[in-house]
Structure formats: C-alpha cells, structure tokens
Amino acid sequence: MQRHGFGRGEYQYFKYPLPPLVQYLRTTLYRPLVAVANHWSAAMGSDVRYPDEHDAFTARCHAAGQTQPTPLQLRYGVGDYNCLHQDLYGEHVFPLQVAVLLSQPGEDFTGGEFVLTEQRPRGQSRPEVVPLQRGDAVVFAVNQRPASGSRGIYRVALRHGVSRVRTGRRQTLGILFHDAP
Numbered sequence: 001m002q003r004h005g006f007g008r009g010e011y012q013y014f015k016y017p018l019p020p021l022v023q024y025l026r027t028t029l030y031r032p033l034v035a036v037a038n039h040w041s042a043a044m045g046s047d048v049r050y051p052d053e054h055d056a057f058t059a060r061c062h063a064a065g066q067t068q069p070t071p072l073q074l075r076y077g078v079g080d081y082n083c084l085h086q087d088l089y090g091e092h093v094f095p096l097q098v099a100v101l102l103s104q105p106g107e108d109f110t111g112g113e114f115v116l117t118e119q120r121p122r123g124q125s126r127p128e129v130v131p132l133q134r135g136d137a138v139v140f141a142v143n144q145r146p147a148s149g150s151r152g153i154y155r156v157a158l159r160h161g162v163s164r165v166r167t168g169r170r171q172t173l174g175i176l177f178h179d180a181p
C-alpha cells in the first residue's frame with residue numbers, strides 16, 4: 001500500500017489495456033461526474049475545466065506524462081487496514097473517485113469500514129463511516145470539495161481510508177479517473 005498511501009493489505013494496479021469491465025466503469029462513471037467536477041472547480045475559483053469524455057481527459061494526463069493507469073484492486077485480510085490518504089499523483093487530478101465493495105460485510109468480513117474525514121478550514125477533522133453492501137459504490141472527493149457557509153463558499157479537504165478488518169477478507173475495486181506519472 002506504499003504508493004497508495006499507507007496501510008496493510010495487498011493492492012494491484014491494472015495495466016493498459018484495462019479489463020473491459022473496469023474500462024467500461026471508468027468511462028461511463030466519468031460522464032455524470034464531469035458536471036460535478038466542473039461545478040466544484042468553478043465554485044473553488046479554479047480555471048480547470050474537465051472535458052465531457054474520459055478519453056479526452058486521459059489524453060490530457062498522458063500529454064503531461066501521467067501515463068500509468070490508476071484503477072486497482074485491493075485485498076484486505078485480518079488485521080489489514082488502509083490509512084487515511086488522498087490519491088493525488090500528478091498535476092492533473094479529477095476531483096472525484098469511486099470505490100466498489102466486492103465483499104459482503106457480516107458474511108465475508110467484519111470491521112473494514114470505509115471511512116472519510118472532512119476537514120473544514122481551521123477546524124478539526126470530522127469522521128464519516130460510509131455503510132456499504134457488496135456491489136455498492138461510494139463516490140467521494142479525491143482532495144477538496146466546496147461547501148457553503150454563512151460567509152460564502154469554503155473548501156473542505158477529504159481523506160479516505162479503511163478501518164481494520166477484524167475477520168475474513170475484504171476486496172474492493174478502486175477507480176480513479178486521472179493517471180499517474
């Protein structure tokens with residue numbers, strides 16, 4: 001889990017060409033997320049805009065030397081966990097990512113909860129556990145998202161991780177839309 005952050009467990013990045021299902025999920029999930037990404041970018045005062053199709057965004061990553069695919073499979077056994085982290089690898093960052101739980105909580109494993117923390121400016125981090133069943137996907141911010149308060153829009157910084165697996169085995173599919181150098 002070194003490159004992925006820190007923790008205990010196995011992870012495996014897919015290579016190009018991606019398995020057809022992973023490729024399909026990456027390109028089709030991208031489309032509805034572009035509107036959110038562009039809205040967030042404008043709200044946070046950034047000039048970055050994301051193209052409608054994932055191919056065009058991949059071309060942008062590749063032109064900047066970010067050519068390594070980032071979708072990955074993660075496997076956690078007893079005692080494994082994933083420290084709170086952000087999957088930032090280069091200049092080009094698509095601000096949302098997806099994780100799909102491939103195992104059934106309570107049957108295949110216990111513990112191993114998907115955890116997010118949200119940090120408001122000058123604030124402490126607020127934890128959030130996202131309850132997932134096998135086959136559920138969670139869409140979450142890679143780095144920052146805008147939030148509105150009484151004094152306008154401010155940035156919330158997110159981190160994500162997985163609490164310790166207590167019994168069994170937990171598997172996930174992680175889909176990031178930017179590639180890595």
Ligand SMILES: O=C(O)CCC(=O)C(=O)O
Pocket residue numbers: 074082087098099114160161162172173174175
């Ligand atoms: O195993 C998980 O639920 C989270 C994996 C992860 O860190 C990711 O998909 O980026």
Ligand SMILES: [Fe+2]
Pocket residue numbers: 004085086087160174
């Ligand atoms: Fe991650």
